Amino acid sequence: MTVTAPGTASRLDAAVRRDLYSQMVLIRTFEEALLRDYHADKKPVWDIAAGLIPGEMHLSAGQEPVAAGVCAHLSTADAITATHRPHHLAIAHGMDLGALAAEIFGRETGLGRGRGGHMHLFDPATHFSCSGIIAEGYPPALGQAFAFTRQGSDRIAVAVTGEGAANQGAFHEAINLAALWKLPVVFVVEDNDWGISVPRSASTSVPSNATRAAAYGIPGERIEDNAVEAVYAAAGRAVARARAGEGPSLIEVHTLRLWGHFEGDAQGYRTDLDGVPDRDPLPTYELTLREAGLLDDERVAAIRAEAAAKVEAAIDFAKSSPVPDPASATSYVFA
């Protein structure tokens, strides 16, 4: 197991660094738009079922470095299985923003025609799926990797969970089997410190889940400080290893849950809130790139404007799309 501290990543070329930043901006812009629209019609009385976006909403703000750093090495032919907090990975993997937004708004034009919702996104075009059940997205990723190998391709599957999932049986069963069969999988753990209200110190017997990789004879690496370039470097190694047929790797990223577990979570349990603003990875990375001379006011404004245009177009598409016909509620159980 190695620990990669910020600053030790090899120097990346300017285009890659700007792309990482732009990807993070796009994700954050999307999540901020959802934040706005989710709460807009839940006032003055907050009712989880009310409004254009009903139900639980787990936004990924703060975890952009994981998605940007990992997905930069993937094409849409590669698979991702994500969690109940999936938007950052879906966006970075290239999912159509309109279909994503429409599903979140419960529209017929959504990825799942409004049947799935934001925790159940399935996109054949990008081989993306997610599951609302902790750690249970890992095993299907093995099957996608298995199929890719049998098809003779070098496509891989990336399986993502949170740190709370690393104490589930599915996590360990899946890593053992993938290691045993040398499947082309990259396992990613997003350690955002909190399993809803339970801190990792109260859930996990080891300081780093990357050390658990040793139990399965595969490389494990933990990235501290939500450092996007370190994530990019580690993911590059893991993806290359998988594509070369050398088997899976495990990467844990110490990331940040910038907002609540779900929208409406008052976070009264959270002891680290005072430090959260300073740990926001977006201004941090923007500053790094400004200091490196890769960003200035003009470029930042252009990147933000482009992201806003894409996101608002997607949200407009969602809002203007038809809702599913209640008469079709029993459709799609069987093919």
Add this chain to the structure above:
Amino acid sequence: MTATTSDTLTVQAPGRRLTTAKAMVEGISQEMEADPTVFYLGEDVGAYGGIFSSTTGLLERFGPKRVIDTPISETAFIGLAIGAAVEGMRPIAELMFVDFFGVCFDQIYNHMAKIHFESGGNVKVPMVLTTAVGGGYSDAAQHSQCLWATFAHMPGMKVVVPSTPYDAKGLMISAIRDDNPVVYMFHKGVMGLPWMTKSQRTNDVVPEDPYEVPIGKARLARAGKDVTVVTLSLSVHDALDVADRLGAEGVLDAEVIDLRSLVPLDREAILTSVARTGRLVIVDEDYQSFGLSGEVVATVTDHDPSMLRAPAIRVAVPDVPIPYAHGLEEAVLPGPARIEAALRKVTGA
């Protein structure tokens, strides 16, 4: 489980005979031959050939890349099958005993069964989950259950339950070719295993060419006019034995329907028969409450309660875990004695 054999079976039809297990394997083998995306994985399915002979000879024929022994990690390998199916393969995953579903049901009902729906029909999961069910040989509470109604209760999986060699092969071929997840539940007592008591019907004529048995179509196993027996799996043989004997003795003439599928359930076959007989006995080796037997009764009463000239009788496992001691187990399983008592009572014979 009983080994009684009715006289009618001693008249053997011409043709090649296979046990249910060998017929099931032949179906798998022919589909693996025809379709390179089909593969089989599970515990002890390779060199052992399946604890209940569900894969005998497949490893030798197709090799370890397509007949794959797994670790004892049902969540991992059933999940693997799901992912492979999503990417266009047609996996068959074996859950050694259905009783083990407790360690992996999330993959089954939250993933395998729901992905097609959640995706609005955009993602298919064409896989088969095979599993051994049933008791009658003192394997006790954690290795003797049927549990088919538990699977059938959850939307999104087809559930098939063959009782004969012919149906075992045809339903397997249909299950593999189906674009939906199909749970294929084989009773250990119908497999024709040399180390279990069995009905002679578990060694029967099976066509050599591939063929499908339609999923969702019941089979009229015995025509009769006095009472309809709706049943499935091993209980089909017990019901036929009792019906043949009571028929030969001139006591009553029972019609026996082998459901073959729980999902979809052939409600039309049930209604058609009950409309003719006016009497209904359900023989179900699963637990009685909240299960298949109640569903069959509701199928009739939802349609027309006046169809029944006498209250329906359910011969099922009273709501108790399957006991170990032989006499205790026999007391709770729906064997011939309980079936006969029910038939006599419902017909007043």
